[in-house]
Amino acid sequence: MLLAPTVSAAADDAGRHGVFTLEGFPFWAVYVIAFCIVMARAQATYWLGRGxxxxxxxxxxxxxxxxxxAVQVVDRIHRWGPPxxxxxxxxxxVQTIVNLAAGYLRMPFPRYLxxxxxxxxxxxxxxxTVGTAVVYGAILLFLLHPAALAAAAVLAAGAVAWLLHRRRHRSRRAEPAPHAAGVATEQH
Structure with a gap:
């Protein structure tokens, strides 16, 4: 079978370098790189908000x-600030809109930092950690059972769509109908 050498090579590589590495880079190096990337991206978003x-x-x-x-998030930023x-x-x-809103609201930079x-x-x-493990797990699942990975992706997308639909449905039920709101104010 053509996949057998690839799967065993992937397993050997994971055993030799560990799951939380990328091509032999140690965990701390991957962590520092990820930290620097997210720090630069979040600050760029903050300064875009300031602009x-x-x-x-x-x-x-x-x-x-x-x-x-976004207005809801801005209200939360006013209320909760740096936390x-x-x-x-x-x-x-959510983090992009929160960082953008923090800049837009001109949160003092030292507190923001x-x-x-x-x-x-x-x-x-x-x-x-978790992200790298999920990526390696998805690669291994693709190498072993590509249909299972496709099914897992479809199930995950379906779950997200269902949760979003439920959330929208709940928020629509929570909002009073325009006619009902008018009737309620006329009675008072």
Missing amino acids: VARGMGGTRVAHLLASPR AVTVSFLTVG VALFVGCLLWAAIWT
């Missing part, structure tokens, strides 16, 4: 910050 606040009013970024979802920046690094898909530093430490730890 938007300075007067780039008609751009796509300014329109993004005017969206209802929101740190916690955003434990989520998927402390929160960012802790968040980047956490992010690098998560992605250089």
Whole structure:
């Protein structure tokens, strides 16, 4: 079988270098690189937010910050400040808007930097351990059973779609209908 040497070579490589390495780089080097990448990316997003606040009013970024979802995040930043920046690094898909909002709201840079530093430490730890293990697991699953990897990807996408649908449905039920809101105010 053609895949047998590839699978055994992948297993030998993982055994020789360890799961939390990339092509023989030690864990600490991968961690430091991941930390530097996320630190640079998050700061660039923060400074982009500061630029938007300075007067780039008609751009796509300014329109993004005017969206209802972004307004909610901005309110949370006002309320929670730097801890929101740190916690955003434990989520998927929220950290960019939080860093952008922190810049847009002109969060003082020293406070932001402390929160960012802790968040980047956490992010690098998560992605250089769990993230690397998931990537290696997906590669090994692809080499052994490509159909199983495709099925797992479809199931994961379906679960995400279902969760998003449920969330939207719940938020629609929570909002009062325009007619019902008008009737309620007329009765008072």
